[in-house]
Amino acid sequence: MAPGADARVRRPPRIDSVNPGGGTRVSGTTHDDYTDRYARRVRGMTASEIRALFAVASRPEVVSLAGGAPYVSALPLDAVGEMLAGLAAQHGATTLQYGIGQGAPALREGICEVMAESGIDVGVGASPDDVVVTVGGQQALDLIGRLFLDPGDIVLAEGPTYVGALGVFQAAQAQVRHVPMDADGVVPAALAQALADAGRRGERVKFFYTIPTYQNPAGVTLTNARRDEVLEICARAGVLVVEDDPYGQLGFDGPAPLPLRARRRDGIVYLSTFSKTFAPGLRVGWILAPHAVREKLVIASEAQILCPSAFAQAAVTGYLATMPWREQLKTYREIYRERRDALVTALADLMPAGLTWTTPAGGLFVWAALPAGLDSKAMMPRAIAARVAYVPGTGFYADGGGSGHLRLNFSFPPPERIREGVRRLAGVVEQELAT
Ligand code: PMP
DSSP states (O other), X not given: OOTTSOGGGGOOOOXXXXXXXXXXXXXXXXXXXXXXXXXXXXXGOOOOHHHHHHHHHTSTTSEEOOOOOOOGGXXXXXXXXXXXXXXHHHHGGGGGSOOOTTOOHHHHHHHHXXXXXXXXXXXXXXXXXXXXXXSHHHHHHHHHHHHHOOTTOEEEEEESOOHHHHHHHHHTTOEEEEEEEETTEEOHHHHHHHHHHHHHTTOOEEEEEEOOSSOTTTOOOOOHHHHHHHHHHHXXXXXXXXXXXXXXXXXXXXXXXXXXXXXXXXXXEEEEESTTTTOGGGOOEEEEOOHHHHHHHHHHHHHHHSSOOHHHHHHHHHHHHHSOHHHHHHHHHHHHHHHHHHHHHHHHHHSOTTOEEOOOSBSSEEEEEOSTTOOHHHHHHHHHHTTEEOEEGGGGOSSSOOTTEEEEEOSSSOHHHHHHHHHHHHHHHHHHHHO
């Protein structure tokens, strides 16, 4: 949406109007008396299609392949509960007190240990001093947006890309240009072309936002060879790389390629989160940034939240120090491998010809392409009526792309539920093809 356009034009989808079963009304307001009072940047803000879908998708009769929730029931909940109960007793009042803006030193050390598992270690300059603790990956993205984006700036991002990042870039009034991917991740020649095109037009590209490993939503992973190429292209153009890596430790078919940040330390801002590897309810993530950037990030974060939750930080620190978190990663990987297999097997067994999909080697999502001519957003009311939910592809593009695609999640529903969801969805696709 162009900055300055009227927010009323793009109100959130009226889920109630697409759901013949009725239920909770989640449609947006049709009239907003405050419109003239909002800041200009608010005019570009619209409700995420995914959030609007949740109300419908969370009904028990609906098989939801729409979410992105990790399967936290796989945690040893009793042991985690005991650890949490012991925090106040062990650490006294500090868990209930304000902390420092950058985040607790003990947690930043723990985060460096976690990053070392992915190959980002002290050798490539990951010191606790360069880490900023955030309220999940989402605040990390928001801080990066605040630091680097002026209205009208250009951000390059994979197409499709993470919907929450699009929300941040749009709130900053930046323009997002998508760079296409194939089965090997973002296409380096297309990235080089996008940078060259912007350069020719005298436009300022502020950064390339990428989720190179087990991408959300596409489920693809940038190959080793392409990682070096992408770094080279961005370095040559003097463009910052923002590497978002929430899924890198959730590979089921062998280890992931080294993160970009493990290959180069300059010109990269790296972010990750405990949301998928431990628990999203704690809202703890982080940024690893070059030193000067780190200083600005802390100032911006203090202006926004003063400091991250001391209790949540203590919970993650305690988890890393006292619980077998590497084993837990293995457990998550095993569960997700089984569910990924259930999803792709069901797609192969049950879907009509013409529907194709990615087979991710990790992460939480499969990206499917509908047979030619079908529209995933238009199909959604029929899917909800058939008691299955997915996320239409358009939510993952800033430019209206993605109507022929949909995102399917496999981390949360158990395998038999996944198969039932695909069976229902296959019926819907068949009907669409017949009409
Ligand atoms: N980046 C990506 C690519 C994500 O998929 C997510 C979560 N879905 C986030 C950032 C946000 O992470 P968090 O839940 O920790 O805020």
